[in-house]
Amino acid sequence: MKPDAIALNRSPDDVLGIYQSAMEAAGVGFSIADATRSDFPLVYVNATFERLTGYTSEEVLGRSCRFLQGDDYDQPGVHAMRQALRDGVGCVVSLRNYRKDGSMFWNQISLTPVHAPDGKLTRFVGIQTDVTELKQAQEEAVKAEILRVELENEREIAALRENFASMVSHDLRNPLTGITLSLELLETLDDRLTPEKRLEYVQRARRQARNMRDLLEDIVTFSKGNAGRVEFNPQSLNLAMFCRRLLGEMQAEGRASGGSHQFDFQYVGDASVIVDEKLIYHMVVNLISNAMKYSAPQxxxxxxxxxxxxxxxxxxxxxGMGIPKGDQKRLFEPFHRARNVREISGTGLGLAIVKNSVERHGGQIQCQSVEGTGTTFTISLPRRSP
Ligand SMILES: Cc1cc2nc3c(=O)[nH]c(=O)nc-3n(C[C@H](O)[C@H](O)[C@H](O)COP(=O)(O)O)c2cc1C
Ligand SMILES: Nc1ncnc2c1ncn2[C@@H]1O[C@H](COP(=O)(O)OP(=O)(O)OP(=O)(O)O)[C@@H](O)[C@H]1O
Ligand SMILES: [Mg+2]
Known part of the structure; x- marks a missing residue:
């Protein structure tokens, strides 16, 4: 027998008689409606239906069962039943119903069409089960799940915020040092500077100030909460020029603050690439400043x-001094510094920022180092097409 249609060679009322006693025994609500009338009026309800709804059969027979919905009829389950009844097919829905005393219960209703031997639709059988407890348990579980996800999100955002704040303050220090140095040079060497040199220092300070402004914009965006993570904004950049200029600036700052290094800059391949300029800036500045900081001048x-x-x-x-084997694995963790740094100052955030910036590009970073000999950091970024 198909579950959604009862069509036997017996008279429909015979079939229903069998159903009726089975349902009574099972302790579920049972109702029969006349399917030949447009409103499907009830022609039979069992004792469990009466107990479940609080209405007597005299009060409900001849009426459409919709009275159980009260004013609460705009429910998906009601629409589904209406459609199924219109199409003459079965359905199972759960919806809010109201007893005679006004109390609400969740009613799971299963409707089945009953056909006469000639195929004519004559009856609809309804089976009602009170699923309030089940529904409440489900709702509790859903609420608990929503709460859990919200808590997790809050925790994640708090951690990101904290991380971001330290990233930003760290990266504000680099341009700030640059600006201070340029201004100091302008002040102390004023009359000995050629106009070109003076212009160079002013321009440098201006560029650094721009970097700071960009970073501050990031903070604002972030604290507004509309960016959960550091933004990734890949655009065409002349990487060759960008690196050469940045290196030049860092070298000049190195010289100005006493120690300078011999730089070997090589660039092979296309000058223009699609990258996020700010993130590339984080990578280059931090790796070069580490190399300068942890190796001897000259x-x-x-x-x-x-x-x-x-x-x-x-x-x-x-x-330079290299990194002890035991520290190499943890270098990219925020605040981790190798045990051989001694009095060299730092917060241990630089490489964490580098790693984050590399990952935003979908790239990888590797470190090869021998303590007392030197260190190589290699970043590999997948190339993006425009
Ligand atoms: C046999 C049968 C039993 C029904 N039992 C219920 C019921 O327990 N609770 C309910 O809200 N609706 C029940 N309905 C559905 C309503 O009677 C009605 O068909 C539904 O609200 C959609 O139609 P409407 O748009 O005319 O209200 C039953 C319908 C049939 C045919
Ligand atoms: N080129 C390098 N040579 C030797 N040690 C290095 C080098 N680069 C990084 N390190 C080690 O890795 C640690 C982490 O580097 P990171 O750049 O994250 O922090 P930091 O330089 O200590 O501080 P800052 O936050 O100011 O950059 C350093 O403290 C240092 O021990
Ligand atoms: Mg560093």
Whole structure:
């Protein structure tokens, strides 16, 4: 027998008689409606239906069962039943119903069409089950799940905010040092500076101020809450020029603050690539400043960039103090500093920022280092097409 249609060679009322006693025994509400009339009036309800709804059979017979909905009839389950009845097919729905005393219960209703031997639709059988407890348990579970997800999101956002704040304050320090240095030079060397030199220092300070402004904009965006993470905004950039200029600035700052290094800059491949300029800035500044900080003045630092068909590789090598094996795994964790740094100052955030910036590009970073000999950081970014 098909579950949604009862069509036997017996008279419909015979079939219903069998159903009726089975349902009574099972303790579920049972109702029969006349399907030949437009409003499907009830022609029979069992004792469990009466108990479940609080209405007697005299009060309900001849009426459409919709009175159980009260004013609460705009429910998906009601629409589904209406459609099924119109199409003459079965359905199972759960909806809010109201007893005679006004109390609400969740009613699971299963409707089945009954056909006469000639195929004519004559009856609809309804089976009602009170599923309030089940529904409440489900709702509790859903509420608990929503609460859990909300809490998790809040925790994640708090962690991101914290991380971002330290990232930003760290990265504000670099341009600020640059500006201070340029201003100091302008002040102390004023009459000894050629107009070109003076212009160079002013321009440098202006560029650094622009970097700071960009970063501050990030903070504003972030604190508004409309950016859960550091933005990723890949655009066409002349990477060759960008790296050369940044390196020049850092070298000049190194000289101005006492220690300078021998730089070997090499760039191979297309000059223009699609990258996020701010994130590339984080990578280059942090790797070069580490190389300068953790190796002796006058020693060589290599900065090699290679752009091929599908990768951009940035490599920074120094001949400095190196990183002890035991610290190499944890270098990219925020605040982690190797045990051989001694009095060299730092917060341990630089490489965490680099890693984050590399990952936003879908790239990878590797470190090769021998303590006392030197260190090489290699970044590999997948190339994006315009
Ligand atoms: C046999 C049968 C039993 C029904 N039992 C219920 C019920 O327990 N609760 C309910 O809200 N609606 C029940 N209905 C549905 C309503 O009677 C009505 O068909 C539904 O609200 C959609 O039609 P309407 O748009 O005319 O209200 C039943 C319908 C039939 C045919
Ligand atoms: N080129 C390098 N040579 C030797 N050690 C390095 C080098 N680069 C990084 N390190 C080690 O990795 C640690 C983490 O580097 P990171 O740049 O994250 O922090 P930091 O330089 O200590 O501080 P800052 O936040 O100011 O950059 C450093 O403290 C240092 O121990
Ligand atoms: Mg650093």
């Amino acid at each position: 020693t060589q630092i290599d900065f090699h960039v290679q752009v091929d068909a599908d990768h951009i590789t940035l490599k920074v090598s120094d001949h």
